[in-house]
Amino acid sequence: MTVETIQPLRPDSDPAPLPEVVGGFKTILADPPWRFTNRTGKVAPEHRRLDRYSTMTLAAIKDIDVAGVAAKDAHLYLWVPNALLPDGLAVMEAWGFRYVSNVVWAKRRKDGGPDGRGVGFYFRNVTELLLFGVRGSMRTLPPARRQVNMIETRKREHSRKPDEQYELIEACSPGPHLELFARYPRKGWSVWGDEALDEVAPRGKVHRGYAGGPIVTPDLVPYERLQPDTRAAVAAVLREGYEDRKKSIRDLAAETGYSIQRVRALLDAAEAEIRPRGAAGRSSGIGQSRHA
Template structure:
């Protein structure tokens, strides 16, 4: 049986398992820049919550992801969060081996939901690991971008990240291919993932995924 962190978000099986074989990891490259849009559960299980669009993960399941195995010693992390999940986001970022440095705010042109104040913003926490200076020091910390379908973040952020951070680039919890002329690896439950993460299998992998499994993992690669 394939290991999985949750019955909520992860694949329970791999199609055509007989066509897969066991392999061992061999010093895979590490990513200098990671973008993450985690499917957190807090305040997302109501009638208008994210649970209506995709499966969710608990805080601990997200926190325990072995991102330290994927990130370079000197790296940047761009971490999407909402107004209600900022405190938990800092905890996850530090558990992943990064230190928060700044916040970029997406200002939306529409009135959002909210129990107290109505949310018309989302945020990207910028964090670093090791010695990873920013490439461009003229980047403002906010942008006014239109809303799209649920959880569809503005494509403009990719250009901002590429301007400020070094490749290689990775998007975690991607829901579609990256709209960029530069090469991005992607990983998620709704795409053909370019990497294999220890104990976090997904339904589909690209032709030659980068293997980050530990030696005792039982994840299969085609």
């Protein structure tokens, strides 16, 4: 018995040749247009009313000659939906890379809580995976030793990944850089993809609340309690500002409108290492300690 499959929204076509650079690309970022299929083999959820972008079969993605344009020692950052993790690992191997680790994109609401508008048959997905692979032997750059494997930011329009990925990749992996299936040109990168040739808008409607950008700490009245998930997210944002960006507790209080006591309590909740009194504290404008 054969299963009749639905034709993709657009006919499959041979991809254009990949760009090349002398010595090969040291870092490659790819966001393939994965084609979902259900248990009957029919295309899903590529519904006729969701004419957003062309998709490719797993075989077609694996056949792209990424190994031919990559350097002998190189890094690969590969976006893959949670449901297609085995396919992502298969593509990574086909392209000549071995899986090492991943970066998790935690999709947040404006107030920092999990964005529950994701889809999924078993769980409502609020994360997406950026697989990290290595070809040959090449460590990440020194800033990566301090880089956590998570991006927490608000969602963008359909299928678009967070712009924060570029800063992370550029800090952790050397150039020359190549982005496959790119939507927009990016300074300092070679790009390949049918949406990257010009400054074009992505296909599909941009819905309210999908503008991306940083998490915004919610406005609170004195003594108002935060929900546990929002509290944890806000605490993490404050800790990043305090530890990585060297802001003082007073700075954070001024930016958020929270009291110094609330900021300190949130930093405690995030297990931030509070800087001691004295010269270090005065130079950063704190003059407070965890036990003050």
